[in-house]
Amino acid sequence: MEKKEEVIKTESPMVNLTFADQIPMSFASSGIFDMPCDQEGEKGGGGSLGFVDMLGIQDYYCNPSLFDMFQTSLPPTQQPVPSTAVQESSEVVNTPATPNSLSMSSSSAEAGHDEKESKTTVEEGEEQDQAKTKKQLKPKKKSTKREREPRFAFMTRSEVDHLDDGYRWRKYGQKAVKNSPFPRSYYRCTTAACGVKKRVERSSDDHTIVVTTYEGTHTHPCPVTPRGSIGIMPESPGFGGIGTSSFVLNPPPHHYYHHHQQQQQQQQQQSYFHNPTTSLSFSTTTNPPFPNFVQERPSCPSSSSLLRDHGLLQDIVPSQMRKEPKEE
DNA sequence: CGGCTTTGACCTGCGC
């Protein structure tokens, strides 16, 4: 298996997100991201998921972190989430599909089934302690309902399961997913005190689609980007702290990719990719409606080039919510 | 040696 690392590093680390329009409608409408709305983020409050139309959105890097900002900053009715982004935030679960929504049906499926897992990072801290004991015998009982961290799921057509987003993740689990030949991997942000988690799995419908679900908000800048330019600015939740209006899928830290991908490819012996290319360029359909959506991203920019790339976020984010990237 | 992955076991919530 060739390492994709090569290409990623030598070519422009380009990531083409797959948007709903690039996803077979059958898929998009299959409810693959849908989950029943529960009440106000209560249990199962993951809420409805769906494809959000992203008409007019282009020129974005894709930084999943931004999804958090989207969802925390914009009224549900104007949450401009790339169509592959799937809201899971309880804050918006009950929001009916916006006029632009492609699909908000309500069947259940992968990527949306996790109704029970989220905990606040705070809780998690405590639970961590308890967990230590729990293993032995003591099932800690939390009578209180868990609160959900904001979650975002988005799909990416990629050969790589674990798309790097600039943050460092540590895998802490992997589970077989029902009705899917592909396992789901669980990652946790390696930064101490940052309880952000993410799940990565492949769509059982379309094996080329990677479903990444983020849970929680980073409390620190992107470790790979000194400026934290693409991460959530800890000091200002929501858009206030946006370092850039770009979405970014970072090229992975080389060591990570090297190691990770090799192993991963080994494990996923079933080659759902006939020709595992070595590029992180995800397929796009011809005549994509978002011609410029695909964009190069300088590897974890230390320059300000990235920051200047506002793409159309400017169009969808109220100006007062935008803020020029700030220096770290 | 530190950081990370792997993996089986355990825990939890939910539906029946």
Added chain:
DNA sequence: GCGCAGGTCAAAGCCG
């Protein structure tokens, strides 16, 4: 209450 499925833990092992 039971079984299932998802989520998490943590020991063991791997790798640079």
